[in-house]
Amino acid sequence: MMNYSSRPPEDPAVRAQDLTVVRGARTVLRGLDFTVPRGQVTGLLGPSGCGKSTLMRAVVGTQAKVTGALDVLGRPAGHPALRTRIGYVTQAPSVYDDLTVRQNLDYFAAILRPGSASADRRQDVERVLTDVDLTPHADALAGALSGGQRSRVSLAVALLGTPELLVLDEPTVGLDPVLRRDLWRLFHTLAAERGATLLISSHVMDEAERCHRLLLMRAGEILADDTPDALRTRTGSETVEAAFLHLVDAANAAGSTGRTGRTKETTR
């Protein structure tokens, strides 16, 4: 198992209290309480449809019908002052197919820092190309790239402004194991060397082992908010996947006996 040392939690990057989101006729997130510590990699894991993307959109301030309290980097989520401090990568890569990778990045760098010198922009662009390992494809049209390469261009765009908080929605979907490993190394480098906070969603449980902390979700609720080690120990499980299944069974059993399905515990 991989173990990543935890830095002491200070003021968290994200603090949610009774966070609730209604979409259409459905309550998609139900009264969530959680924090995301600064300078760490927090994994948001759970099955498809459990509400991961909705939670991320609430954090970056693009989700409607959010109630409860949600503070991000010391401000209410969605505050205009947060725009340049947060990098958000959605599941659908947002790049211009008729521009090359470098042209895409230069374009977004110019928007991010209007009036900046072209030499400074070039430096930023080369840095993020290296970060996501796309330098060999820098002059390829984005439309000619594979799905995984296009997602890495989106990630590179998010890295341009050296954001304090990176919110990444399933960034490793469709990537081969080597690229997945390299991206997870990059995520840890961003946290350890640049002090960035990363909130990363995935429904691949083996990625959970790579996180400092985990928010395990199911059906709009948080089942656990803990470290991978603590989760395994607490449930007597070998893997985070087995721990998750244990918690799901416990929640179902509690539900069928009329008790609350919420089994959230935290060691923080």
Ligand SMILES: Nc1ncnc2c1ncn2[C@@H]1O[C@H](COP(=O)(O)OP(=O)(O)OP(=O)(O)O)[C@@H](O)[C@H]1O
């Ligand atoms: N516009 C909408 N109206 C009503 N319900 C919606 C709407 N959009 C999404 N939902 C529901 O909200 C729930 C949460 O969706 P969300 O996309 O946040 O889940 P997710 O965990 O990110 O899923 P995935 O891993 O498949 O991306 C889902 O059950 C979905 O059906």
